[in-house]
Amino acid sequence: MDNMQILEPARPVRGGYKVDVSRGERNGRVSSEWFNRPDDERYLSLDDLWASVKARSERSTSRIVETAKIHVEASRDNAERLQLILPKANAPLAPTHWAFGQLASLVGAPASYLRQLPAPLAGINLQYGLSGHRAEQIKTFETEDGRTELRAVTGPDYGRIYDHELVEAVQRIAGNGTGDTRWKVPGTLDWSTGVYNPDVDITRDTTTLYASDRDVFLFLVDDHNPIEAGKLPDGSPDLYFRGFYCWNSEVGAKTLGIASFYLRAVCQNRNIWGQEEFQEITIRHSKYAASRFAHEAAPALTRFANSSPSGFINGIKAARQQIVARTDEDRETFLRKRGFSKLEAGKIIDKVLVEEGHPPESIFDFVQGITRLARDKTQQDTRLELEGKAKKLLERAG
Template structure:
């Protein structure tokens, strides 16, 4: 089984400002819906775009819709439309920058889409771009990821649920979804992201993990699967696909949980041997040291018989007394592997 550490959520944790972090999906949904309701699309051909100064700030006039300021992202997009480097324009004075962009913007009549909120342009796109709103993604999560929640709060107070002017990111886990994969404990989780202004694609990454630290690094993840889609005409079908992916993750969790419960039931009924000598021989054959095996047998015997479950439970208790974390993990893995004898 291959494992990997996932750092996507950790990167988000350290780059987000406090006002971009939300305590719950409900709070995140409220923000995203308000952002959507306050934003408007207008269409204008480049011939109706006039870069100009608005007070001391650089902006554009869009025909009869009036003057608008630009944020960093829409300014980058405007420079791209004009085929001029953003860094080059930033070196110029606002007045000179406006003149430079007037000269370099295309003169075609093919309209551009300007998405604005409170007289600030949030994004600029051509006709090939299709918007998928952050609020739609959050609504899908509220409907189909009901058992999932953010991990523990990060070391800087961030929650794993983020949204701002440019994008959305959610880190969700199922804290009650622990089950066994090849003798080790894992729980399901996923990252999901989107940008309704085209800063990033829409995507989801699902995984089974063993631990999440306060830096929101996902440790020892396995079965990592990623799906992404660009914001083109078919982008709304991505929501359907992500619903299917989350439903498949939940179904796999339920299947594994049911299988694990069945294994535990058999382990509680199945004896590892008919007498102490046979049990000791089986334990040592499966990598348990003779001394530890005898201690575990003494604990298990107090429960009445040498069932697989009683011995695994005893070995797990003994491993908790091991000081070194690596040795403790190895001992837990050897103990958990005994459950395979009940399958």
């Protein structure tokens, strides 16, 4: 792990920061991860997480084999206890649940159906599919862990980015992720006071550093360094923090991705509140994926970590200063020209009036009204469409 660019953390502020989470968007991606991860997939530091996935990669090997030369053995009742005999392999391979599904998919057999069959029948189906596999070759990913596990089965051109490589890229800017740099596991929002406290103990329940046998997911924030971008209706500062999350699967369960944004708070359930300026990079594990990660994704993460928030602040200020409507007729016309129905326009105006204490006048007012309307939508496509319109409006103001 060379070229470390560690930024010193700021001194903590007692009691935390008063924030207004009624503004901006809510992002539930991290909360979904938090809710679904068992304890053995939760890590308390980047060092511990890296050590786990690095050790796993060092016990792993990959090879390209001809599918016609793979032999399926079925000696138990459970279909997923099948073993594969590969050419020149020292021992049979036991496919993981994930690899079994990949293998079934590659040969055109429904995994859910095979799992219901007795092992001998499932083995016969897989063997038949392998013998007639048109692609002729597959790439295996095997890990020694007391027994040799088959962790992934992909096409021969699969471009693997190891989980530890992503963790190392994060460590270059975040150190251990526990507060030794400005980037750390987030604090929590106190809903009773509206105060976001960045100084919360990192436990299995609060951590946002996750790794399983098929993926990694990391979420860190710079929450000791608030960014002021304008004022709230009561005259207090409208505070933001920088944040990012990233993910990868070295076994093909998902793409590699990095998302960066500004946020106002993170709650106990790890929902992101008051999100603005969401940006995302994804890389498919195609033939040149490793090169794209090295030359595109990892540098982008470093740039965001070291960048000045001045562009974001100036964009918010420009949106606040750009007055586009002074009468009710102006407001409705402004929204209708941007694709909102008369009913939607009325709801957006009402949202701003209730929560800001005045009807929308500036670009920023309309953006806040649109994002608040989006929160009320239960259908994801509708919500994302509204959030997209709000984002475009804000970008044009900047």
